[in-house]
Amino acid sequence: METKETEIMATLPAVRPILEQIANKWAILVLTFVCDKPQRFNVIKRRLDGITQKALTETLRRLERNGLVARRVIPVSPVAVEYSITKLGRTLQDPFAALYDWSVTHQSEIEKAQSQFDAFATASKGCGNLEGNFEGPTA
Amino acid sequence: METKETEIMATLPAVRPILEQIANKWAILVLTFVCDKPQRFNVIKRRLDGITQKALTETLRRLERNGLVARRVIPVSPVAVEYSITKLGRTLQDPFAALYDWSVTHQSEIEKAQSQFDAFATASKGCGNLEGNFEGPTA
DNA sequence: CCGTATCCTAAATGATACTG
DNA sequence: CAGTATCATTTAGGATACGG
Numbered sequence: 001m002e003t004k005e006t007e008i009m010a011t012l013p014a015v016r017p018i019l020e021q022i023a024n025k026w027a028i029l030v031l032t033f034v035c036d037k038p039q040r041f042n043v044i045k046r047r048l049d050g051i052t053q054k055a056l057t058e059t060l061r062r063l064e065r066n067g068l069v070a071r072r073v074i075p076v077s078p079v080a081v082e083y084s085i086t087k088l089g090r091t092l093q094d095p096f097a098a099l100y101d102w103s104v105t106h107q108s109e110i111e112k113a114q115s116q117f118d119a120f121a122t123a124s125k126g127c128g129n130l131e132g133n134f135e136g137p138t139a
Numbered sequence: 140m141e142t143k144e145t146e147i148m149a150t151l152p153a154v155r156p157i158l159e160q161i162a163n164k165w166a167i168l169v170l171t172f173v174c175d176k177p178q179r180f181n182v183i184k185r186r187l188d189g190i191t192q193k194a195l196t197e198t199l200r201r202l203e204r205n206g207l208v209a210r211r212v213i214p215v216s217p218v219a220v221e222y223s224i225t226k227l228g229r230t231l232q233d234p235f236a237a238l239y240d241w242s243v244t245h246q247s248e249i250e251k252a253q254s255q256f257d258a259f260a261t262a263s264k265g266c267g268n269l270e271g272n273f274e275g276p277t278a
Numbered sequence: 279c280c281g282t283a284t285c286c287t288a289a290a291t292g293a294t295a296c297t298g
Numbered sequence: 299c300a301g302t303a304t305c306a307t308t309t310a311g312g313a314t315a316c317g318g
Contacts, residue, residue, distance in 0.1 A: 004175065009186065011243050012168075018242040018249055019164045025155065028162055032147065041280055047148065052312055057281065067252025078279040079318075088248055095241050098234040103157040104150050109227055110157055113206025180300055191292060196301065217299040218298075 021066055026051065026059040028096050031085065034069055035093055038084035068092060160205055165190065165198040167235050170224065173208055174232055177223035207231060 021027075026048070033044050045056050060083055063069040068089035074080040085093070160166075165187070172183050184195050199222055202208040207228035213219040224232070 008171065011239075012186075014246050015239060015242040016164065016168070018246060019167055019238070021249070022242075023162050023164050023167055023238060025158045025162050028158055029151075029155070036143065047151075053281075054313095055311070058310095065253055065256040066249050067256075073280090076279095079281090081280060088245065088252070091245060092241060095234065095237040098237060099158070099162060100150075100154060102231060102234050103154040103161075106227065106230060107153050107157060110160070110205050113227070114204055117204040117206075192301075193293095194291075197290095212300095215299095216298095218301090220300060 021062060022068075022092065026055060027063060027068075028099060030056070030059050030063060030083075031068060031089060031092060031096055032100060034083050034085045034089075038072070038082040041081050041083070044083065063089070160201060161207075161231065165194060166202060166207075167238060169195070169198050169202060169222075170207060170228060170231060170235055171239060173222050173224045173228075177211070177221040180220050180222070183222065202228070 029048060030044060033039055033047060041056070041060075044060075045051060045053065048056065051059075060069065060071070064071050064083075067086055069083050070086050072082045072084065074082060168187060169183060172178055172186060180195070180199075183199075184190060184192065187195065190198075199208065199210070203210050203222075206225055208222050209225050211221045211223065213221060
């Protein structure tokens, strides 16, 4: 059955640039933050503790350009800007939440896999006398 | 109700590095490709038409390090290497598929939003005589 | 407060050549 | 075939300063 494979190959050229836009860490987190209610620039920035002004500005611009969040300038002084999720953005809420939840749920498994991999990589570094000290898998 | 917000803030530090690992274009596409059956390096490379050897190697290594795909060397000559999805990787199959499907489904909406945004941005560039030629939103 | 502009450094990417 | 290594170039990221 090659239906699935063929389908992927057919849609791939269109999907690729879109994933490029939406499938990144900051986009997911920022969209998650504005899901409940409109949020101001510096509130998001403080919550994402560590993101630079530049990175946040770029992320918000890209989200806005793709129609996922709306930008609203409130003409007080000093100016206030509110970012809110759009109707289109709402359709991404569940997929993003699934990814977020997956990260929470499988955190320890990921970490375990990482340390195993890293342990192996380290062991293979100075492998000159390794075969003398280490008995390989006997299975 | 701040339960949701509080929960996000509590899990955020752990989730961030994980999203950093998994939420990127190549990882999603590569994992999608090995979902059905084990795939060899150059098969994946050809399908992802355009990805460089280096980028694919790095993506596969990261997936392997995080326990999402398994690498199996088949000692024939010339050597063959097969990449297959792991049990942990399977748990990501649905979230990734949701993202992929979203991209297919909302492709035209994204493109529409992009051209609107870009048209506005272009119009604002040389805005010297703009107010004379353009009637702003009357709503 | 919410950005943009600039400068600088670090990292990602690409092309090319080489190895088991 | 499946990589690693190297280098050259582009791009991202951070720090700072300034403007609306």
